[in-house]
Amino acid sequence: MIVPEQNLRLLAGDLLAHHGVPPEAAALQASVLVEAELRGLPSHGLQRLPRLLARLGTGLAHPAAMGRQEWRRPGLLTVDGERGLGPVVMMAALDALLARVAETGIAMAAIRNANHIGMLAYYAEQAVDRGLAGIVMCTSEALVHPFGGTRAMLGTNPIAIGIPTGTDPFVLDLATSQVSMGRIHSHALLGEPLEDGWAVAADGHPTTDAEAAKSGALAPFGGAKGYGLGLAVELLVALLAGSDLAPEVRGTLDDTHVANKGDILLLIDPRGGAADRCGLSEYLHALRTSRPADPERPVAIPGDGMRARRAAALRDGVDVPDALMDQLNRVRAVVA
Amino acid sequence: MIVPEQNLRLLAGDLLAHHGVPPEAAALQASVLVEAELRGLPSHGLQRLPRLLARLGTGLAHPAAMGRQEWRRPGLLTVDGERGLGPVVMMAALDALLARVAETGIAMAAIRNANHIGMLAYYAEQAVDRGLAGIVMCTSEALVHPFGGTRAMLGTNPIAIGIPTGTDPFVLDLATSQVSMGRIHSHALLGEPLEDGWAVAADGHPTTDAEAAKSGALAPFGGAKGYGLGLAVELLVALLAGSDLAPEVRGTLDDTHVANKGDILLLIDPRGGAADRCGLSEYLHALRTSRPADPERPVAIPGDGMRARRAAALRDGVDVPDALMDQLNRVRAVVA
Numbered sequence: 001m002i003v004p005e006q007n008l009r010l011l012a013g014d015l016l017a018h019h020g021v022p023p024e025a026a027a028l029q030a031s032v033l034v035e036a037e038l039r040g041l042p043s044h045g046l047q048r049l050p051r052l053l054a055r056l057g058t059g060l061a062h063p064a065a066m067g068r069q070e071w072r073r074p075g076l077l078t079v080d081g082e083r084g085l086g087p088v089v090m091m092a093a094l095d096a097l098l099a100r101v102a103e104t105g106i107a108m109a110a111i112r113n114a115n116h117i118g119m120l121a122y123y124a125e126q127a128v129d130r131g132l133a134g135i136v137m138c139t140s141e142a143l144v145h146p147f148g149g150t151r152a153m154l155g156t157n158p159i160a161i162g163i164p165t166g167t168d169p170f171v172l173d174l175a176t177s178q179v180s181m182g183r184i185h186s187h188a189l190l191g192e193p194l195e196d197g198w199a200v201a202a203d204g205h206p207t208t209d210a211e212a213a214k215s216g217a218l219a220p221f222g223g224a225k226g227y228g229l230g231l232a233v234e235l236l237v238a239l240l241a242g243s244d245l246a247p248e249v250r251g252t253l254d255d256t257h258v259a260n261k262g263d264i265l266l267l268i269d270p271r272g273g274a275a276d277r278c279g280l281s282e283y284l285h286a287l288r289t290s291r292p293a294d295p296e297r298p299v300a301i302p303g304d305g306m307r308a309r310r311a312a313a314l315r316d317g318v319d320v321p322d323a324l325m326d327q328l329n330r331v332r333a334v335v336a
Numbered sequence: 337m338i339v340p341e342q343n344l345r346l347l348a349g350d351l352l353a354h355h356g357v358p359p360e361a362a363a364l365q366a367s368v369l370v371e372a373e374l375r376g377l378p379s380h381g382l383q384r385l386p387r388l389l390a391r392l393g394t395g396l397a398h399p400a401a402m403g404r405q406e407w408r409r410p411g412l413l414t415v416d417g418e419r420g421l422g423p424v425v426m427m428a429a430l431d432a433l434l435a436r437v438a439e440t441g442i443a444m445a446a447i448r449n450a451n452h453i454g455m456l457a458y459y460a461e462q463a464v465d466r467g468l469a470g471i472v473m474c475t476s477e478a479l480v481h482p483f484g485g486t487r488a489m490l491g492t493n494p495i496a497i498g499i500p501t502g503t504d505p506f507v508l509d510l511a512t513s514q515v516s517m518g519r520i521h522s523h524a525l526l527g528e529p530l531e532d533g534w535a536v537a538a539d540g541h542p543t544t545d546a547e548a549a550k551s552g553a554l555a556p557f558g559g560a561k562g563y564g565l566g567l568a569v570e571l572l573v574a575l576l577a578g579s580d581l582a583p584e585v586r587g588t589l590d591d592t593h594v595a596n597k598g599d600i601l602l603l604i605d606p607r608g609g610a611a612d613r614c615g616l617s618e619y620l621h622a623l624r625t626s627r628p629a630d631p632e633r634p635v636a637i638p639g640d641g642m643r644a645r646r647a648a649a650l651r652d653g654v655d656v657p658d659a660l661m662d663q664l665n666r667v668r669a670v671v672a
Contacts, residue, residue, distance in 0.1 A: 073439075073440055103410065148635050161565075172564040172567075204629065221561050226561070229510075231623075232497040239499060280571055287567075290486075300484065
């Protein structure tokens, strides 16, 4: 059903508040989920809310923790998330970094023991809104096989990069898997075949059967290169955050384990340099208007699609599956 | 012909010295070229030396410049390379960063106006040798078309990431193009067809004709995601280094223009945290011994192939094309 964005924020915030989350934190967590819906990324949207509420109920998520921050070095912040909500711990780290980056020009936070932070683009955009470049990475449960391998040994290990320009910012947000496990599940639900090269079955053979792929592994994107990048994220996050490696990671897809993946946030202040942001905007314009492969589909810049979908959803409302809305409304009826 | 590595170093160092390069700088520039040969990366090896010598002759490369360094902010070093040799300017920046990163835990250099820095893995390895994580990026002439586009509008924009572990380091070094332009030229020389998806011709249509691709554009690796990463490198380097954007970049493939691309070096000190390097090594071992897709080809870790090729070439010598050795020996005969 089509639901106005504001109603979704109120509903999510209300449910979180009824599970003990303070108002400001509830609004932030609700915002991160709803912003994913607005951008057409339901896998990082409200479908994650029931699991999060269950985790709050069992203590796997702490409703008010903002993370214990320690400046290990003047430019490196280490955070024990204390089981806090991912967006709450991330935004507290961002605030701490902002004060430091104004001074040093560059600063990084490495976070362990926080719950799922949601869509990475959210934090890259927060950086860009403050005139900074932002790079965000995180790890996840083992879902991706190595290039030339067949076992799920790496997380989907997404990377987001936000860069301010003279006009619309550049906002890239990609998983280092070819597709998300959410997409495999959605194909399985619809009984649709997968495309070649998306996944292998549990026996290690390539498959286009979505059901078989659910117990198999996702391919890395871009062959050996994408595998290399995903593995770099895996190692860098674990090294700096002290979080666990994919085969041991739990807690972002279940309501029975502590979340032991890691997150990294890097901020860089481009001010005071030779930076020519208008030059960046002119270049992006030249890219958008360069000769496309398909005359009907102009060249796009990362962030364009998200912005367009968000604007449409703000205007027209968000299409949320009936079953999910029913589930959320039932929970509200119980707790209210 | 097969040439011992030491002979190549001496020959390259000798030629550079005869073009006015001080001994230490000549040895460094020679080392970066020969290390690429040892790793089986001839596109970044000695074939670049004649052009470099020509650039030294015309003043497009300055034989002794180490770059004018300015700490724009305590963690951000800006370098005007003053037309210096790429490796010389990069290593001077690395030295400056090392002193700072020991204090702050993180520091970045953004460099413009230096000549070609060669294989990025070289600098990532320098970081790892000092117990640091190192990330290197640079831009280049426009050779790559945007995803969904047909014009060469982006550089090949490589990324290297070095991460220390308890055993062999992780060293990733990849261009964000599907293949290098060097590979297209080598296929053209041999009259071999390209694989589907590598390149488009000047008219914008996909081609497997290597000659046609030479005047066309390379595909980004990994579709929209690889394009997004290449574009992120393009924008981030230009923003921080104040270097030019791909359509305006010249000077790494010619001997007529100043090199106006940019380079970035980021160092992070993982010491003093919860880092478990032995855990990383155990994980990499588990990856290497995980079930491969092809029983004959075990899963590899970025850096493995380079190390194996280097060890073999140190033992057996380097296979350098006769024509290139003849060319270099002729130059030496003239200058000696």
